Amino acid sequence: MTGRRTVVPFGPQHPVLPEPIHLDLVIEDEKVIEAIPSIGYVHRGLEKLVEKKDYKNYVYIAERICGICSFIHSLGYCQGVENIMGVEVPERAHYLRTIWSEYSRMHSHLLWMGLFADAMGFENLFMNCWRIREQVLDMMEETTGGRVIQGSCKVGGVRKDISVAKLKEMSERIEKTKADVEEINHVFFDDSTVIHRTKGIGYLSKDDAYHLGAVGPTARGCGVAIDIRKTGYAAYPELDFEPVVESGGDCYSRCMVRAKEVVQSADLIRQAIEKIPGGDIDVKVKGNPEGEYFSRVEQPRGECIHYLKGNGKKFLVRERVRTPTLTNIPPLVRMLAGCEMADVPVIVLTIDPCIGCAER
Amino acid sequence: MGKITFTMSKRILKSLASGPATLRYPHEPAKRYEASRGHIEINIDDCIYCGLCSKNCPADAIEVSKDDRTWEIDRFRCIICNSCVEACPKDCLSTSNVYLEPVFSGPLKDRSVGPEPEPEVKEE
Numbered sequence A: 001m002t003g004r005r006t007v008v009p010f011g012p013q014h015p016v017l018p019e020p021i022h023l024d025l026v027i028e029d030e031k032v033i034e035a036i037p038s039i040g041y042v043h044r045g046l047e048k049l050v051e052k053k054d055y056k057n058y059v060y061i062a063e064r065i066c067g068i069c070s071f072i073h074s075l076g077y078c079q080g081v082e083n084i085m086g087v088e089v090p091e092r093a094h095y096l097r098t099i100w101s102e103y104s105r106m107h108s109h110l111l112w113m114g115l116f117a118d119a120m121g122f123e124n125l126f127m128n129c130w131r132i133r134e135q136v137l138d139m140m141e142e143t144t145g146g147r148v149i150q151g152s153c154k155v156g157g158v159r160k161d162i163s164v165a166k167l168k169e170m171s172e173r174i175e176k177t178k179a180d181v182e183e184i185n186h187v188f189f190d191d192s193t194v195i196h197r198t199k200g201i202g203y204l205s206k207d208d209a210y211h212l213g214a215v216g217p218t219a220r221g222c223g224v225a226i227d228i229r230k231t232g233y234a235a236y237p238e239l240d241f242e243p244v245v246e247s248g249g250d251c252y253s254r255c256m257v258r259a260k261e262v263v264q265s266a267d268l269i270r271q272a273i274e275k276i277p278g279g280d281i282d283v284k285v286k287g288n289p290e291g292e293y294f295s296r297v298e299q300p301r302g303e304c305i306h307y308l309k310g311n312g313k314k315f316l317v318r319e320r321v322r323t324p325t326l327t328n329i330p331p332l333v334r335m336l337a338g339c340e341m342a343d344v345p346v347i348v349l350t351i352d353p354c355i356g357c358a359e360r
Numbered sequence B: 001m002g003k004i005t006f007t008m009s010k011r012i013l014k015s016l017a018s019g020p021a022t023l024r025y026p027h028e029p030a031k032r033y034e035a036s037r038g039h040i041e042i043n044i045d046d047c048i049y050c051g052l053c054s055k056n057c058p059a060d061a062i063e064v065s066k067d068d069r070t071w072e073i074d075r076f077r078c079i080i081c082n083s084c085v086e087a088c089p090k091d092c093l094s095t096s097n098v099y100l101e102p103v104f105s106g107p108l109k110d111r112s113v114g115p116e117p118e119p120e121v122k123e124e
Helices: A058-063 A070-085 A091-120 A123-144 A164-190 A192-198 A206-211 A216-220 A251-275 A324-336 A341-350 A355-359 B002-018 B052-056 B083-087
Strands: A005-010 A022-028 A031-038 A290-299 A302-311 A318-322 B039-042 B062-065 B070-074 B093-096 B109-113
Touching (some): A058 A070, A070 A091, A091 A164, A091 A341, B039 B070
């Protein structure tokens, strides 16, 4: 017997959502039959600005697409312009970019882990995650001058160098942060509250993840081993790592992937600090870009693409950004079908939605 | 399960001993480091009013007038990216690591007026 169907609006204002996304939940009793998403609340028209800003100055706007993966957005943009113009970036700049990218990933994942704990009602864990995140942000501010908007990437390299003494201090401090994260991870992996709220919830099969275009931890939590870092941009080809893959496909697996990636990032930073070569940090860029390029980078939330097209003038003709959240919405809709109403906030959070990014 | 409780309680004891992890801002000043980008400062005496800072500003926050000998920055527009400091040929711009006090309303423009140029001495 089928019950009466009701449509419950979820968002755009909801305690669990840091940003506005709207879902129409078609429910039967307490069971979600279907979720219909709609976005469009925070569109800022950032892509259009590329036609009005000098291509070197657009980096600052690219960085502001997202407040969490800010550095990786600027890296994706700069990498695209450099490839169009055939600029060879110094090796040291590649390493510095890698270090800051991994710090970004750590701070994004720790932020997410906090929010996730908060969505489950585990306030203490939330506070502890954010306490550790502060160590990462401090490191960012000490080396770049900005906590969340670093402004240290530019076309042709990076704008700030890190001294040898500072690098040594960083590698010592990252070990402490890593130990703290491992302590917290232990709670995420083994605590009965977390397991109860996440295991078997929001299941997405490996095939669905692949066919619906899931990226990042959402895909890796379903056993799809895609990680754009493995395609070898910046200094990643020289570092030793394997993508973190879990096969569960539920909220617990996606949480595991992120929690393990924080530790992996700490490890990558240590490796990069050990291997970083000396030399220049930037090259002088002359002329204007002519041509087009697809720049792919791995953000904390998944693969991000910056498509750039220039016509030899100082303003680019087109920039198109495809952010990970946008591609993770169809898998989210699939996960929500058949779940309990009370689990919706937790499931929505497991794709780590960043609507500011998705709408640009 | 018992082990988990122990992990969290160890943390509680640590937190009790070390005090709060947060700062009581604004009673205590915000954290800042040597590299922190707080706000842009100018040493107007050295300025030659070339306008390179204004041209390089991605946020169009700086206005320079050679005739009036003024340099003006809109603090609300400025994103403290350091571009002007890097572009300045006379090194008269600098980034201070002190964050400005929060304000309630704008506009917040800082105007610096340079010294009168020394009168040219004509040789007779």
